[in-house]
Amino acid sequence: MNLKKCRNKLVGSEEERAVSPVIGVVLMVAITVILAAVIAAFVMDMGDDMGESAPNANFEFEENTSWDFDEAGEGDSVGTLSHDGGDAVDTSNIEIQISGDIDSDIALNSSNDFGDEDKDIKLETDVNDDDDISTGASFDLVNNDTGQGEFDDEDDEYELTIIHESSDSIIFDTEFEL
Template sequence: MNFKELLAEDRAVSPVIGVILMVAITVILAAVIGTFVLGLGDQVSDNAPQASFSFDFSATGDFDGGTDDYVNITHEGGETLDNSTISVDGDGTTTLALNDSGGWGDGTIQAGDQASYNGVDAGETIRVVWTNPNGGSTNTIARSTAPQ
């Protein structure tokens, strides 16, 4: 057996590479299809919505924690949001309460919709939080801090 002829022989290289590539493509396709069939692909596309909010803090109660201290939160633009996925919270000592003048309402939150919350403390950060309906993860989509 001549080793020079054995090393120079390259007839089997092309079919072997072809088979390896076909197997790799099959495995990748099976993984992608399996991911979506099992429902794992739905969670990949559940990103936080893009929306803009403005915060208008009252100066009536001088932010002393009284009932006159409130914030009006207005949806300025961006995606329409499902009301059941949105919550508003603060990091102050007083729990925020929906003002009698109204909240987001039922159904959806669209540009121009406004909600008013009582119980804002001086320097408190107010957050609009979106909760993923498919998995429970949360994202802060807007925040503002009350004046001191």
């Protein structure tokens, strides 16, 4: 019994055992494409988002319809911003911007105690800087000046925007007119 002949029949000769070069190329291209897709997913952050997402909170702004431009004074409320539902919002993580018919935008946040002395505008609330704003909390946007402050012309239009700073997302945006 010649085992070399049996071996050649079972395993095949050296010429018969070779893999086709085309199959090798196809396998290498497939591996390269899969590897490129995995690397692209990490580089382009297409995978799970590890950053903080904006809270899903519902706010409402009600302008003060009795605002009187001739008699406006310190502490007069321009309107009330209230949290009507949804997720609680960390006060240290938001900025409230007011823009419109004013010289420059107003930015109110926890670092300036929600007041802009240069613009004579502030938010009054019972919420502390380290608290979360939860359902039922409200802010009064008040004039912090003995005069009319920034809101000095009738029928001016303004925009109030709440920005979640960690995610750089707008939580609330509204326009109002005095």
